Amino acid sequence: MTTDHRPDPRKDSVDAGLSLDDLRGLPAVVDLLTAARAFGLGRTRAYELAARGEFPCRVLRIGGTYRVPTADLLAVLGLPTTPHPRPRRSDRVATRAEPRSTGGRVRRETPETRDPDPRPAHPF
DSSP: OOOOOOOOHHHHHHHHOOOHHHHHTOOSEEEHHHHHHHHTOOHHHHHHHHHHTOSSSOOEEETTEEEEEHHHHHHHTTOOSSOOOOOOGGGSOOOSSSOGGGTTOOOOOOTTTSOSOOSOOOOO
């Protein structure tokens, strides 16, 4: 008799934690469960720690909900709290076949701009 080992999506989401890219993409404030995932904590344990004031980082109580400032979460995890700088416009690489001087604009041919006689002019 074999046992069916299906993954439990709730357990996997807690055990999976958050990747570095996930952490960098977080908004300014996250819910308690998102912060708990970053620490590898389950829902029940996270709420117990928050209620006792023992959660690993600062927790804000707003009405009946808990919120965690992302900057505090990142600081406790030892990650930089400043976002990565975006490349400047001058640093970007042209991805189109047009030269950079066109500003990325493509000239489209319309009936008004089309040459009425596309054949080359005869020299005589």
